Amino acid sequence: MSYQAKFRVWRGDAGEGELVDYTVEVNEGEVVLDVIHRLQATQAPDLAVRWNCKAGKCGSCSAEINGMPRLMCMTRMSTFAEDEVVTVTPIRTFPVIRDLVTDVSFNYEKARQIPAFDPGDAKPGELRMMQEDVQRSQEFRKCIECFLCNNVCHVIRDHEENKPAFAGPRFLMRIAELEMHPADRSDRRNIAQEDHGLGFCNITKCCTEVCPEHIKITDNALIPLKERVVGRRYDPLVWLGAKLGIVKKSEDTPSA
Amino acid sequence: MTEIERHSYDVVVIGAGGSGLRAAIEARLQGKKTAVISKSLFGKAHTVMAEGGAAAAMGNVNPNDNWQVHFRDTMRGGKFLNNWRMAELHAKEAPDRIWELEHWGALFDRTKDGKISQRNFGGHEYPRLAHVGDRTGLELIRTVQQKVVALQQEDHREFGDYEARLKVWAETTVTRLLVKDGRIAGAFGYVRETGKFVVFEAPAVVLATGGIGKAYKVTSNSWEYTGDGHALALLAGATLLNMEFVQFHPTGMVWPPSVKGILVTESVRGDRGILLNSEGKRFMFDYIPEVFKDKYATTPEEADRWYDDPDNNRRPPELLPRDEVARAINAEVKAGRGSPHGGVYLTVVGRMPGGAEEIKRRLPSMYHQFKELADVDITTEPMEVGPTCHYVMGGVEVDPDTAAAVVPGLFAAGEVAGGMHGSNRLGGNSLSDLLVFGRRAGLGAAQYVDSLGEDRPAPDPEDIERARAEAMAPFERMGGESPYAVHAELQQTMNDLVGIIRREEELVRALEALDKLRARVANVSVEGGQGYNPGWHLALDLRNMLLVSECIAKAALERTESRGGHTRDDYPEMSPEWRKINLVCRLAGDPDDPRVEIRRQEMEPMREDLLALFDVDELKKYLTPEELPAAVAAGDGEGASQKETAGTETEESGK
Numbered sequence: 046m047s048y049q050a051k052f053r054v055w056r057g058d059a060g061e062g063e064l065v066d067y068t069v070e071v072n073e074g075e076v077v078l079d080v081i082h083r084l085q086a087t088q089a090p091d092l093a094v095r096w097n098c099k100a101g102k103c104g105s106c107s108a109e110i111n112g113m114p115r116l117m118c119m120t121r122m123s124t125f126a127e128d129e130v131v132t133v134t135p136i137r138t139f140p141v142i143r144d145l146v147t148d149v150s151f152n153y154e155k156a157r158q159i160p161a162f163d164p165g166d167a168k169p170g171e172l173r174m175m176q177e178d179v180q181r182s183q184e185f186r187k188c189i190e191c192f193l194c195n196n197v198c199h200v201i202r203d204h205e206e207n208k209p210a211f212a213g214p215r216f217l218m219r220i221a222e223l224e225m226h227p228a229d230r231s232d233r234r235n236i237a238q239e240d241h242g243l244g245f246c247n248i249t250k251c252c253t254e255v256c257p258e259h260i261k262i263t264d265n266a267l268i269p270l271k272e273r274v275v276g277r278r279y280d281p282l283v284w285l286g287a288k289l290g291i292v293k294k295s296e297d298t299p300s301a
Numbered sequence: 302m303t304e305i306e307r308h309s310y311d312v313v314v315i316g317a318g319g320s321g322l323r324a325a326i327e328a329r330l331q332g333k334k335t336a337v338i339s340k341s342l343f344g345k346a347h348t349v350m351a352e353g354g355a356a357a358a359m360g361n362v363n364p365n366d367n368w369q370v371h372f373r374d375t376m377r378g379g380k381f382l383n384n385w386r387m388a389e390l391h392a393k394e395a396p397d398r399i400w401e402l403e404h405w406g407a408l409f410d411r412t413k414d415g416k417i418s419q420r421n422f423g424g425h426e427y428p429r430l431a432h433v434g435d436r437t438g439l440e441l442i443r444t445v446q447q448k449v450v451a452l453q454q455e456d457h458r459e460f461g462d463y464e465a466r467l468k469v470w471a472e473t474t475v476t477r478l479l480v481k482d483g484r485i486a487g488a489f490g491y492v493r494e495t496g497k498f499v500v501f502e503a504p505a506v507v508l509a510t511g512g513i514g515k516a517y518k519v520t521s522n523s524w525e526y527t528g529d530g531h532a533l534a535l536l537a538g539a540t541l542l543n544m545e546f547v548q549f550h551p552t553g554m555v556w557p558p559s560v561k562g563i564l565v566t567e568s569v570r571g572d573r574g575i576l577l578n579s580e581g582k583r584f585m586f587d588y589i590p591e592v593f594k595d596k597y598a599t600t601p602e603e604a605d606r607w608y609d610d611p612d613n614n615r616r617p618p619e620l621l622p623r624d625e626v627a628r629a630i631n632a633e634v635k636a637g638r639g640s641p642h643g644g645v646y647l648t649v650v651g652r653m654p655g656g657a658e659e660i661k662r663r664l665p666s667m668y669h670q671f672k673e674l675a676d677v678d679i680t681t682e683p684m685e686v687g688p689t690c691h692y693v694m695g696g697v698e699v700d701p702d703t704a705a706a707v708v709p710g711l712f713a714a715g716e717v718a719g720g721m722h723g724s725n726r727l728g729g730n731s732l733s734d735l736l737v738f739g740r741r742a743g744l745g746a747a748q749y750v751d752s753l754g755e756d757r758p759a760p761d762p763e764d765i766e767r768a769r770a771e772a773m774a775p776f777e778r779m780g781g782e783s784p785y786a787v788h789a790e791l792q793q794t795m796n797d798l799v800g801i802i803r804r805e806e807e808l809v810r811a812l813e814a815l816d817k818l819r820a821r822v823a824n825v826s827v828e829g830g831q832g833y834n835p836g837w838h839l840a841l842d843l844r845n846m847l848l849v850s851e852c853i854a855k856a857a858l859e860r861t862e863s864r865g866g867h868t869r870d871d872y873p874e875m876s877p878e879w880r881k882i883n884l885v886c887r888l889a890g891d892p893d894d895p896r897v898e899i900r901r902q903e904m905e906p907m908r909e910d911l912l913a914l915f916d917v918d919e920l921k922k923y924l925t926p927e928e929l930p931a932a933v934a935a936g937d938g939e940g941a942s943q944k945e946t947a948g949t950e951t952e953e954s955g956k
Contacts, residue, residue, distance in 0.1 A: 074557020075558075075559040086786075086789075091827070091834045091836050091837075092835070097345050097347070097524065098349065098523045102349050105342065121674070142833055161406070161447060162406030162447065170404075173416065179408045223406075
């Protein structure tokens with residue numbers, strides 16, 4: 046069942062690099078990451094690749110395979126024809142460190158700016174939440190932080206200049222998760238729009254398409270978050286009520 | 302000589318999984334300037350692989366549950382070899398640690414009245430595992446990760462610097478602990494991205510590096526699990542406890558080859574999954590050991606009734622502790638009743654009242670994993686599973702209350718620490734262990750730093766130079782072997798000769814093979830530069846894997862009995878005399894070429910009040926007559942137990 050596959054792998058560092066051709070054995074049932082490991086063991090011992098669990102649970106081995114953002118550990122070789130050239134390149138939105146490894150620190154910086162969960166005055170052990178209420182945020186907490194959604198998002202994929210003002214689908218979804226968390230007491234609607242660029246998102250659903258956890262990022266997180274932001278900022282009844290002093294608006298939580 | 306960066310902290314935590322992050326959070330909450338050294342990116346630790354849940358006797362689903370019942374289950378699972386004080390602290394504190402997670406934002410699955418839901422698991426008397434579907438480990442790691450960020454946000458508000466008091470060193474590996482006059486003075490390591498060396502000056506180091514699975518060929522563990530903390534502790538003069546006990550999880554994937562070993566969660570069995578051999582027989586009924594005879598169902602009918610009526614039926618034998626199930630699968634395969642790819646069948650087909658939809662809802666990751674990696678639809682087809690190296694019960698010998706190792710300033714928590722789980726860990730007891738002892742280690746380290754005052758040891762420049770030379774050596778050796786080849790052989794040796802079933806002659810051969818591998822490990826060479834060079838990283842990890850492998854093989858040869866995660870074909874019985882003995886490894890001989898030395902250490906007798914939690918008849922199965930409670934020794938077997946255990950009644954009525 047083995048065959049010799051043709052691989053083109055991007056090799057290089059922050060300075061420059063090139064696609065290098067390899068011919069490498071592939072066995073039944075293998076995934077792209079297996080083949081990359083075989084290259085390391087037999088032909089390219091210093092080939093840099095980031096990986097951990099090899100089971101689609103840690104989100105480390107993101108790459109672009111024939112141009113498609115994927116997890117290498119979840120891309121089966123049987124999805125390619127035996128004579129097809131498989132091209133593996135690093136994810137494009139983030140700077141290359143070496144070979145297939147990129148500098149994803151952008152994501153960790155954005156994560157820090159989003160105000161943490163805020164349980165208010167509740168004490169540990171006191172919280173009572175219903176399954177149907179936690180379910181919405183639970184979907185977003187399935188996120189394995191592979192950052193493929195941020196990688197594919199056109200707002201920053203080809204627009205370095207947007208990076209400071211845009212947290213990307215991953216972290217806008219984090220805001221949605223906290224907003225829908227039944228026990229959270231902060232209000233991040235304003236900063237979602239002002240600081241983290243929710244308005245940039247024009248719901249092309251590319252993020253949803255590449256999510257290996259099949260989270261409906263656009264439909265279940267980003268669009269509802271947009272609706273909530275609109276409610277916070279533009280609802281005429283709320284505006285009028287606030288003017289008249291009947292409706293008390295919640296306090297906006299600033300970015301952290 | 303290349304420039305070496307230096308950074309000073311109060312507490313350095315090595316490892317950024319559940320226990321490492323929990324330890325770091327605690328040290329920071331105690332006001333200590335803390336660093337976390339993470340071998341991978343922040344949030345990618347092996348903890349994400351934990352699926353089933355975190356065991357904590359909150360009593361949300363069955364109000365009869367309490368810490369005493371949990372304690373008993375833990376001791377039984379570990380075949381009474383556990384450090385009883387650790388098992389006690391763990392059972393008592395686990396609920397608080399879970400509620401604390403919820404308070405930090407974790408979203409566990411809920412009961413109908415809005416509390417944290419709890420699920421059944423092997424060896425646990427009552428539904429006890431707080432869980433989120435089958436991705437509980439991810440929820441745990443994300444929650445502590447986000448708590449770290451929350452603390453950094455506080456520091457940012459106060460000092461204008463997120464990392465003022467708590468910094469995560471992502472993709473950084475420690476290769477040596479620095480010891481000055483017998484006390485911890487810091488750690489030496491490299492940053493993967495650049496390959497540059499760093500010295501962390503710190504009087505307290507918490508080891509939270511996880512396990513050793515990558516010393517085996519078939520394992521559920523990721524590349525990071527190379528026994529780093531175990532080896533660092535040994536090299537710093539600390540001791541390892543009971544390394545012979547390695548848990549082979551009964552259900553790893555067996556096909557396709559590239560995913561062999563990847564975990565299939567025990568929740569599959571907790572949620573009505575059953576094990577079948579090639580003849581379609583539900584074989585676990587044939588493998589209920591004597592010590593558990595009265596606690597497990599003897600017919601499929603009774604076993605199936607248990608899921609809905611646990612008070613009046615006994616548990617299905619699929620939910621025996623992991624060591625029992627792994628051995629049973631091994632025996633079935635050996636007897637020629639295995640599946641085509643050398644495992645047995647695990648199936649949920651037709652087992653859930655809600656059909657395929659319920660399977661997908663209860664076991665989403667498993668559905669996903671089999672569909673995408675093996676082309677198997679678990680709602681219509683059985684899974685093929687077999688044992689996989691999963692967890693090491695042995696680890697750094699620590700003080701139960703403070704997590705302190707024998708070297709002053711060194712602490713250990715989580716999988717790298719020994720004692721808590723005895724000879725076999727119950728599923729679900731790891732996530733709670735990480736939290737309970739992660740917190741205690743952070744606290745212990747902070748208190749130790751306070752006790753030092755100004756008297757902090759400084760790393761010796763000569764030690765730093767030695768550590769640098771050791772790390773650079775694989776580049777300087779020319780024409781040596783590839784680290785990948787040597788690693789593959791080490792894994793094969795451990796798999797073949799120190800695996801799930803062991804015998805003297807094979808262990809002797811293993812030690813000879815490891816001896817030869819030592820010379821080869823010392824001779825590997827790598828090409829390329831220092832920046833993000835996986836070949837180099839593996840070359841450095843090999844030292845650690847070799848050391849822990851030697852410990853496991855030596856201890857396995859020494860212990861001439863079978864217990865939990867250590868099965869000797871030539872000594873199949875469990876011996877009450879051996880139960881009292883801990884095997885302790887340390888390094889001895891020439892400091893430049895040290896060898897693993899093993900000694901027997903008598904276990905401290907269990908406290909009377911804890912002993913009194915057990916039925917005397919049960920204790921007799923494990924303990925020597927002299928160890929039994931005083932009242933029994935005097936001839937009165939009745940009433941010596943079960944004062945405050947609400948669980949007993951249900952337990953008895955199930956018979």
